[in-house]
Amino acid sequence: MLAVAMVVVLGAIMSILDVTVVNVAINDLSGAFHAPLSTIQWVATGYTLALATVIPVTGWASARFGTKRLYMISIALFVLGSALAGTAWSAESLIAFRVLQGLGGGMIMPAGMTILTQKAGPSRVGQVMSVVGIPMLLGPICGPILGGWLVDDVSWRWIFFINLPIGVVALFLAARILERDTPRPGERLDVLGLVLLSPGLASLIYGLAKGAQDSDFGKPEVLITTLAGAVLVVLFAIRALTAKVPLIDLRLLKRRSVAAAAGTMVLFMCAFMGAMLLLPLYYQVVRQESAFSSGLLLAPQGIGAMFTMPIGGKLTDRIGPGRVVLIGLVVVVGSVAGFTSVLQADTSYWTLGAVLFVMGLGMGMTMMPTMAAAIQTLSHDEVPKASTMLNIIQQVSASIGTALMSVLLANALTDKLGGAAGGGGLSAAAKVPPQIMQKIVGPMADAFQSTYWWAVGLLALAFIPALLLPRRKPTGAPAEPPMPMH
Numbered sequence: 001m002l003a004v005a006m007v008v009v010l011g012a013i014m015s016i017l018d019v020t021v022v023n024v025a026i027n028d029l030s031g032a033f034h035a036p037l038s039t040i041q042w043v044a045t046g047y048t049l050a051l052a053t054v055i056p057v058t059g060w061a062s063a064r065f066g067t068k069r070l071y072m073i074s075i076a077l078f079v080l081g082s083a084l085a086g087t088a089w090s091a092e093s094l095i096a097f098r099v100l101q102g103l104g105g106g107m108i109m110p111a112g113m114t115i116l117t118q119k120a121g122p123s124r125v126g127q128v129m130s131v132v133g134i135p136m137l138l139g140p141i142c143g144p145i146l147g148g149w150l151v152d153d154v155s156w157r158w159i160f161f162i163n164l165p166i167g168v169v170a171l172f173l174a175a176r177i178l179e180r181d182t183p184r185p186g187e188r189l190d191v192l193g194l195v196l197l198s199p200g201l202a203s204l205i206y207g208l209a210k211g212a213q214d215s216d217f218g219k220p221e222v223l224i225t226t227l228a229g230a231v232l233v234v235l236f237a238i239r240a241l242t243a244k245v246p247l248i249d250l251r252l253l254k255r256r257s258v259a260a261a262a263g264t265m266v267l268f269m270c271a272f273m274g275a276m277l278l279l280p281l282y283y284q285v286v287r288q289e290s291a292f293s294s295g296l297l298l299a300p301q302g303i304g305a306m307f308t309m310p311i312g313g314k315l316t317d318r319i320g321p322g323r324v325v326l327i328g329l330v331v332v333v334g335s336v337a338g339f340t341s342v343l344q345a346d347t348s349y350w351t352l353g354a355v356l357f358v359m360g361l362g363m364g365m366t367m368m369p370t371m372a373a374a375i376q377t378l379s380h381d382e383v384p385k386a387s388t389m390l391n392i393i394q395q396v397s398a399s400i401g402t403a404l405m406s407v408l409l410a411n412a413l414t415d416k417l418g419g420a421a422g423g424g425g426l427s428a429a430a431k432v433p434p435q436i437m438q439k440i441v442g443p444m445a446d447a448f449q450s451t452y453w454w455a456v457g458l459l460a461l462a463f464i465p466a467l468l469l470p471r472r473k474p475t476g477a478p479a480e481p482p483m484p485m486h
Contacts, residue, residue: 003177004119008112010170011075014163015105018082019047020143021159022098024292025151032156035091042095045209050102052201055392056247058110059385060189067118067384068178071111072171077104079167086160113387115178117375142302144280144295152292193247196236204229205395208403217407248392249385252378256468258386261374262393263465264325268332268366269397271458274405275336278455279356281409282448286345286441300353304360312365313372321373322471324365329466331362333459339452345441373469401458408454412447 022044030040061070081101088094150158207226211217217226240246253259283294308328315324335358342351371390378386417440 001119003173005116007170007173007177008071008116010166010173011071011078011108011112014075014078014082014166014170015108017143017146018101018105018159018163019044021147021150022047024144024147024295025156025159028151028156029091029094033091033094039091043091043098045206046095047098047102047105048209049202049206050099051106052205052395053198054103054106055110055388055395056197056201057189057194058107058391059249059388060247061107062111062114062384064189066181067111067115068174068180070107071115071178072174074104074107074111075167075170075174077101078108079164079171080104082160082163082167086157086164110384110387110391113371113391114384117383117387118181119179142295144298145292148290148292148295188245190239190243190245190247193236193239193243196232196239197247200229200232200236201392201396202229204233205399208399211403211407217403248389249382250389252382252386252389255377257377257470258374260465260468261321261370262390264370264462264469265367265374265390265393266397267458267462267465268329268370269394270401270404271336271455271462272332272363272367272401273398274401274458275339275452275455277402277405278409278448278451279339279352282343282445286444286448297349297353298356300357301360301363304357305364306360308361308364309368312369315365316369316372320470320472321369321376322466322469324369325373325466325469326463328362328365328369329459329463332359332366333362333456335359335362336452336459337456340449340456343445343449343452345445347445370466370469376470405451405455409447409451412450413444416443416447416450 026040026044029043030036033040058070065073078101081097081099081104085094085097085101088097146162147159150156150162203225207222207224207229211219211222211226217223236247237250240248240250253262280294280298283289283297289297312324312328335355338355338358342355374390375383375386
């Protein structure tokens with residue numbers, strides 16, 4: 001069991017770290033290829049859109065090819081994309097190779113989660129999820145540190161080459177350790193569902209990311225892509241509820257535990273990922289820290305989560321996920337609320353680190369037990385599509401949360417600063433001369449404080465679906481009846 005978990009974590013570490021490592025290197029890549037930031041930004045955006053495009057097909061592909069084979073194919077694609085990206089000769093070639101990376105990376109997490117949860121069975125899902133959650137929590141923290149070091153002291157090419165040894169080891173261990181499962185070639189691919197969902201997700205996530213980046217959702221490009229994506233996703237939902245064998249089985253949401261976990265995850269990911277956007281920006285804009293230093297200053301959160309994740313996993317399997325998630329939510333809400341008062345222009349880094357550590361403690365008992373609640377009641381064959389659905393929910397919710405907090409922060413900065421930053425929100429505030437910056441750091445810190453209240457509100461709403469999560473120890477047989485639909 002631990003050996004299987006190690007194989008899955010190795011794959012997850014590569015795909016999750018890669019997102020944040022590359023973000024740190026965007027400016028250096030722009031200089032290396034003499035390309036404008038608007039072009040080089042597609043190195044990050046292309047990867048994210050490739051992830052969104054390929055995740056929906058993972059459930060079907062698991063059944064068609066077998067999860068072991070799919071997992072190894074996805075790692076091989078990711079490693080191939082990494083090797084090619086490290087040898088890129090132009091911005092265009094790098095973007096193309098990043099898309100190839102994303103096509104492999106998008107399937108690593110859902111396929112890995114499927115392998116682990118099927119191996120563990122309902123009685124050990126909590127412990128399994130706590131293992132999978134480690135790279136998900138550490139990625140956003142370790143990424144800037146690793147990326148900053150590689151770009152500054154080695155070469156930007158090594159932010160891609162570093163995946164090669166990890167990927168080769170993961171492939172070797174997967175071939176030796178993972179059990180061969182039997183493919184089910186008879187299950188037909190829901191082509192119409194794929195045509196609706198993959199472009200829909202890509203368009204929706206691109207629109208949200210672009211709107212957040214520009215702090216303007218009224219631009220035609222942003223508005224059209226966001227609305228088109230939302231319409232396609234809604235059309236897919238209608239299709240999924242009526243098709244005999246849908247791409248993603250949304251009928252699983254008729255089960256109370258799955259629906260409650262999905263609702264909790266949407267609100268939690270929106271609030272938490274949005275809140276996690278704010279603190280690095282505070283360090284870089286208000287406190288004038290580098291990306292590398294900001295990554296180090298975020299480390300207490302990961303340390304806190306590492307303490308409680310194993311405990312949360314064991315408690316989930318012993319007493320049920322409902323109680324664990326509620327405790328975790330209380331801790332996260334308390335810590336995020338703490339930022340609404342302590343986040344000032346000269347707050348001690350020790351104080352901020354302590355609040356982050358407490359946030360990590362709550363995080364370790366919230367996100368993965370919520371996912372465990374959704375999967376514990378499912379049969380062996382339902383797990384792949386549920387894993388795919390939960391990964392899609394995570395991606396979309398994180399994009400919505402990041403976009404929402406970006407806009408709220410930009411508006412708060414404009415309100416607090418008035419004409420001091422030209423009314424341009426975050427981008428303008430970051431470019432003001434040092435002599436003016438000294439005068440406006442106080443109002444800027446106030447803007448960050450006020451934005452955290454929105455995250456507190458969303459997290460408080462997450463208590464409503466969390467109250468419906470199972471509060472009993474899971475049984476070996478998934479026999480939960482469907483939730484009545486009125």
